Amino acid sequence: MFAYLAKRVIQAVAVMFVISLIAFAIQGNLGDPLRELVGQSVSEEVRQQLRDELGLNDSFLTQYLRFAGNALQGDLGTSYFFKEPALDVILKKLPATLELVFGATLIIVGFSVPLGVYTAIKPDSILSRIIMGLSIVGISIPVFLTAILMIFVFSVEYGWFPSYGRGDTVHVWGYWETNFATADGWMHIILPSIALASIMLPLFVRLIRAEMMEVLQSEYVKYAKAKGINPWRIYFVHALKNTLLPVITVGGVQIGTMVAYTILTETVFQWPGMGFMFLEAVNRVDTPLIVAYLIVVGFIFVVTNTIVDLIYGLVNPTVNIARMGA
Amino acid sequence: MSLLSVRDLTVKFAMRDQTVTALNGISFDLAKGERLGIVGESGAGKSITGFSLMNLLSRPGYIDSGQILFNGEDVVQMNDKRLRNLRGNRMAMIFQDPMVTLNPVLTIGQQMIETLMAHRKLSREEARQIAIVKLREVYIPSPEERLEQYPHELSGGMRQRIIIAIALLLDPQLIIADEPTTALDVTIQADIMELMLELCQSNQVGLILITHDLGVVSQMTERTLVMYAGRIIESGRTREIINDPQHPYTQGLINALPQQTVPGQRLKQIPGNMPGLASIPAGCAFNPRCKYATDLCRSRVPETVHYGEVEVACHEVQRLNSDEDRQEARA
Numbered sequence: 288m289f290a291y292l293a294k295r296v297i298q299a300v301a302v303m304f305v306i307s308l309i310a311f312a313i314q315g316n317l318g319d320p321l322r323e324l325v326g327q328s329v330s331e332e333v334r335q336q337l338r339d340e341l342g343l344n345d346s347f348l349t350q351y352l353r354f355a356g357n358a359l360q361g362d363l364g365t366s367y368f369f370k371e372p373a374l375d376v377i378l379k380k381l382p383a384t385l386e387l388v389f390g391a392t393l394i395i396v397g398f399s400v401p402l403g404v405y406t407a408i409k410p411d412s413i414l415s416r417i418i419m420g421l422s423i424v425g426i427s428i429p430v431f432l433t434a435i436l437m438i439f440v441f442s443v444e445y446g447w448f449p450s451y452g453r454g455d456t457v458h459v460w461g462y463w464e465t466n467f468a469t470a471d472g473w474m475h476i477i478l479p480s481i482a483l484a485s486i487m488l489p490l491f492v493r494l495i496r497a498e499m500m501e502v503l504q505s506e507y508v509k510y511a512k513a514k515g516i517n518p519w520r521i522y523f524v525h526a527l528k529n530t531l532l533p534v535i536t537v538g539g540v541q542i543g544t545m546v547a548y549t550i551l552t553e554t555v556f557q558w559p560g561m562g563f564m565f566l567e568a569v570n571r572v573d574t575p576l577i578v579a580y581l582i583v584v585g586f587i588f589v590v591t592n593t594i595v596d597l598i599y600g601l602v603n604p605t606v607n608i609a610r611m612g613a
Numbered sequence: 614m615s616l617l618s619v620r621d622l623t624v625k626f627a628m629r630d631q632t633v634t635a636l637n638g639i640s641f642d643l644a645k646g647e648r649l650g651i652v653g654e655s656g657a658g659k660s661i662t663g664f665s666l667m668n669l670l671s672r673p674g675y676i677d678s679g680q681i682l683f684n685g686e687d688v689v690q691m692n693d694k695r696l697r698n699l700r701g702n703r704m705a706m707i708f709q710d711p712m713v714t715l716n717p718v719l720t721i722g723q724q725m726i727e728t729l730m731a732h733r734k735l736s737r738e739e740a741r742q743i744a745i746v747k748l749r750e751v752y753i754p755s756p757e758e759r760l761e762q763y764p765h766e767l768s769g770g771m772r773q774r775i776i777i778a779i780a781l782l783l784d785p786q787l788i789i790a791d792e793p794t795t796a797l798d799v800t801i802q803a804d805i806m807e808l809m810l811e812l813c814q815s816n817q818v819g820l821i822l823i824t825h826d827l828g829v830v831s832q833m834t835e836r837t838l839v840m841y842a843g844r845i846i847e848s849g850r851t852r853e854i855i856n857d858p859q860h861p862y863t864q865g866l867i868n869a870l871p872q873q874t875v876p877g878q879r880l881k882q883i884p885g886n887m888p889g890l891a892s893i894p895a896g897c898a899f900n901p902r903c904k905y906a907t908d909l910c911r912s913r914v915p916e917t918v919h920y921g922e923v924e925v926a927c928h929e930v931q932r933l934n935s936d937e938d939r940q941e942a943r944a
Contacts, residue, residue, distance in 0.1 A: 506713040513669055514701035514728045514779065528718045604718055604763040
C-alpha cells in the first residue's frame with residue numbers, strides 16, 4: 288500500500304513539475320508585466336531599474352527556480368488587479384466552482400447509470416433510440432450554447448429559474464459559502480449544473496451503454512442466467528459492477544476536465560467561481576492570476592486522478608493495492 | 614417416463630440476410646440418472662443443443678420448432694419464471710472455460726450463495742453451510758477460505774471444481790457439461806472427469822456430456838449421439854458406437870484417434886471440413902467427404918434407421934456393411 292501510494296505521489300509530483308513549467312513559460316509571453324504595474328508615464332531608465340529589481344532580466348532558469356521555490360511555499364505571485372496573493376483570490380472562488388462541479392457530478396451519476404443500463408438492456412426500444420439520439424445532440428452542442436438556450440427558455444420565457452449568480456448562500460466554515468443550504472441557492476445552481484453536465488452526461492450514458500452491452504455478452508452473464516438468477520440481480524450486480532470498472536477510470540479524467548469546462552458555464556451564468564475569475568483575469572492580462580489558476584486546476588486534476596486510481600483498486604478485486612508498487 | 618425427451622428440435626439463427634438452420638429436427642431421450650455423450654466436430658451443433666435444453670439461446674439463435682420435455686413439461690413453452698426455476702435448480706450447466714465462467718468481481722461465496730438463495734428460502738448462513746459441504750464434495754481444500762476468495766485467486770482446475778460444486782448445489786436431476794475440460798491442463802482433465810463421473814453416479818444425476826473427445830465419451834457415458842451439421846447421424850450405446858460404428862462419419866472419427874494409428878504413421882483424418890451452416894449440401898450433409906456417397910446421398914436426406922445395435926442416418930449403411938463382410942471374408 289505504502290509503495291503504491293509513494294509511486295503515485297512521485298508521478299503526481301512529476302506531472303505538477305511539467306504543469307508549472309508550462310504555466311511559467313506562458314507568463315513570460317503574456318504581455319509586459321511592467322506596463323501593467325506602472326503604466327506609460329515612467330521613463331525608460333526607471334523601467335530598466337525596476338526590471339532589474341523585479342528580477343525580470345535574470346535567465347529563464349533563475350526566474351523559474353525562484354517561481355517554483357515561492358510556489359512550494361504557497362506563494363503563486365500577487366494578482367495585479369486584486370492586489371492580493373493570487374492563491375488567496377483563487378481559493379476564495381474555489382468553493383463556488385467545486386459546488387457547481389459537484390452539482391453536475393450528481394446529475395451525471397444519477398442519470399448516466401440508469402439511462403446507460405436501460406439503453407443497454409433494451410437497445411431496440413423506442414425510448415432507447417430517443418435517449419441515444421438526444422445524447423448525440425447533447426454531445427454536439429457546445430456548453431455555452433446550451434447554457435444560453437436554457438437561460439432563454441427557463442429564465443426568460445418561463446421564469447422558473449434565476450439566470451445568473453449564486454443567490455442566497457450560507458457560510459459553512461472559513462470562506463466556504465454553500466448553495467445547498469437554502470431553496471434560493473438550490474434554484475440558482477440547477478441551471479448551471481445542468482449546463483455543465485450537458486456534455487459529460489451523454490458521454491457517460493454512451494460509455495456505460497457500450498461497456499454494459501459488452502459485459503452482457505460475456506460468459507459469466509450467460510452463466511448467471513444458467514444458474515437461474517433473477518435478471519435484476521444479473522443486470523445490477525453481475526453486469527453493472529464489471530461495467531463500472533472502466534467507467535471509473537474515464538470518470539476521474541472527466542471530472543478534472545469538467546473543472547476546466549466551468550470557465551464557459553460560469554461566464555454565461557455569471558457564476559462567481561474561478562472559471563469566471565479566470566476569464567476576467569485573461570481580459571485584464573492579470574498574469575500571476577492566470578498562472579496560479581493553471582497550477583491550481585492542474586493540481587485538482589492530479590489529485591482527482593490519483594484518488595480515482597485508488598478507488599479503482601478498491602473496487603476491482605484483481606488489483607491488489609496492498610501488494611502493488613514494485 | 615424418461616427424464617428428458619427431445620422431439621424434432623429445430624434451432625435457427627436469424628442472420629442479417631438469411632436464416633440458417635443450426636439444429637435440424639433432432640430427437641433423443643435420456644432416462645433418469647443416465648449419462649449421454651454428444652460428440653462431433655466443432656460447429657456440429659453440440660453446444661447449441663446443450664444451450665437449447667435450458668432454453669438459453671441468445672440472439673440471433675432461437676428455437677424454431679420441436680419439444681423439449683423435461684419431466685413431461687415442455688421447456689420450449691415455459692415462461693421466464695418457470696425457466697428461472699428450472700435453470701440451476703433442476704437442470705444445471707457446466708460451461709467450457711472456467712477462466713471466464715465465474716464473475717471476476719464477485720467472491721466464490723457470493724456466487725454460490727446467490728444460486729442457493731435464488732431457488733430456496735434459506736438464510737445467508739444456511740446457504741453458506743451448504744456451499745461449504747458441496748465444496749468438500751468436490752475435494753476443495755479449506756472451503757471456508759475459498760468462499761472469501763475471488764476467481765482470479767484460484768487455478769483453472771480449482772475453478773472448474775467450484776463450477777461443478779455450483780452445479781450440484783441444488784441437487785439437480787440433470788447436468789449439462791459443455792466440453793468441461795477442453796480449457797484445462799491434460800493432467801487435470803482426467804481428475805475432473807473422474808470427479809464428475811463419481812458425483813453423477815453417487816447422486817443419481819443425469820449427465821449430458823458435450824465433447825469432441827471419444828476417449829472421454831467411452832469412459833464417461835452409457836449412450837452416445839454423434840452429430841454432424843445440425844443432425845444426429847448415429848446414436849446408440851456408447852460401447853457399440855465405439856467398437857462397431859456404422860456411419861462412415863463415425864467410422865472416420867474413430868479411425869482418426871491416435872490409438873488407431875501405428876506409431877510413426879500419419880494420423881488418418883477425414884478429408885475436407887464440415888460445411889458452414891449457410892452452405893450445407895443437399896442430401897446427406899456428409900456426402901462431399903464420404904467415399905461411399907452415391908447419387909441418392911447427394912439428393913435425399915437419409916432417414917434414421919435401426920441397424921444392428923444402433924440408430925443410424927445413412928442410405929448406404931447396408932451396402933457398406935456387406936462390403937465390409939465381403940472384405941473380411943476375403944481376408
